[in-house]
Amino acid sequence: MINLNFFPSRPIAFYMARLFIVRSLAVLAGLTLVLMMLDLLGNAGDILAVPGNGDADLWRYVGYRVPQLINRFLPFSVLLGTLITLATLNQNSEIVSMKAAGVSAHQIIAPLIVAAFLFALAHFAFNERIVTRANAALDAWEAVDWGLVPAGSGVQSNVAFTHGDNLVFARLVAGRDDAVRLAGITIYERAQGTLRRIFNGETGGRDPGGWRLQNVTVFDVDSGVQSRLPSLVYGPDIRPDQFTLARVDPDERDIFSLRGAIAELRAVGRPTESLEAHWWRKLALPMSSVLMPLLGAVAAFGLARSGQLIARAVIGMALGFAYFVADNFAIAMGNFGAYPPLLAAWGPFFLFLLIGETVLIRTEE
Structure with missing residues (x-):
């Protein structure tokens, strides 16, 4: 009998989503901690060299940089969380048990996609409320060589x-x-x-x-x-x-103020294609987390004892890296005006959505 439900079952869905969320957050915390330590080692000397700066200013720098690191590496952490979760389930023959019970490949990764959508919503809100302000504050502070930033709005x-x-x-x-x-x-x-x-x-x-x-x-x-x-x-x-x-730095403006700046620039006859591409990317970048379970799903299928589990995990990681490369290339082409703004922001997403779906269907058996 074919199971036509979206999820395999409620207990299995919650079990897989919990594993996925915990592993993704653990990877994100580890990456952020290591990269923040390396970044702080490279800039602590310049910050402390300014008269009057002390430990509080180092913590201030950390407060500005950590949101940037989280914003940049959250989709990558979701990819690694997907690979770790599915590889572990495959290694323990849990995927085989679900498929033997009539659960399809799409039902297996459905809980991960829903959880990744929650990551995407959190990523969007975090970027709009925290990351943009941290970018503006850090750029202004760095522009005065870690000294005193003049008071004022919209620096x-x-x-x-x-x-x-x-x-x-x-x-x-x-x-x-x-x-x-x-x-x-x-x-x-x-x-x-x-x-x-x-x-x-x-x-x-x-x-x-x-x-x-x-x-x-x-x-x-x-x-x-x-x-x-x-x-x-x-x-x-x-x-x-x-x-x-x-x-007008799109990384320093939320989606509403960036739209207002685009309208002002368009009113005075200035080109806005690059900013429009970044405006669309504010929506497309968080949605990349939803794509990661589909690209990493190749690690879930195939017998673990066949010795190809590591190879499948590497393929999933390669697909994820290829997406990030294509995304950066497309937004660069959008900045140069070679791609229309909508295509520059969303083209890689839909391309790899089709690639991931094709790979999933071809590797399900």
Whole structure:
């Protein structure tokens, strides 16, 4: 008699889901701990070298980096959790027992897919509420070389744009509209492509006559003379949005603020295809966890005593790695404008969905 239920049975479904969730979380915790220790060893010296920084700042760095590591390696942990769970069940002949009871391959991995969908929901919420803020805070802190970050909302780092022939850089930009505040401003004044003068201002803000820079150092390239000015007004025609929209980092914005930035850029005629690809990827990346049980299911089938269990686990891992490579390649093509935004974000997902389903059907027996 063919079993047409979605799950094999409630006890088996809860048993497999529990094994899968525990192993995936254990892999994620192990990866995060090891990678965080290695990362902290590489940056602790630079952080502590800043006067006034201490142990609290190291913990602050950990608080910023751990969400980034979790966001990056959660789908990979789900893949490894799938392989460990299914390989263990196969090794203990539990998969054989379920198939002997009439349970199909899709019913065997159904509890894992449902549990992976819960991972995807948690991943999306975690990225939108925590990771984006951690990215923005860490980038702003790193931009001031682990020193004091100016207070303000919407802090952006390393903003650059052109103003006529001149190049304008701002190390930090905070606020919006006429309340925009600048720090670490550098202006390269050029005439017909030749550099003439370099202006360096410590801080700056909106002024009725333009942008007033404070504590300005002026270097004349032709004479080689450097002078200092208490203040300087520059660029009366520069709009505040040229600073706030010059660098829109999708990793630092949640899905709603990124959609608003895309609308603002589109309104002023700026290209938005790359940002649209990243907007769609905010939905596609968490859903990659749902794909991992299907790609790793190859480890569940085939007799363990045939000696091919390890080979099947390697095949499942290779499929997962291939997906991550294809996903990064597609989003890179989306950044260059070679792929449409929707295809760049969702193309690898549906491609490997078909590949995983094909492999599962071909290896079920």
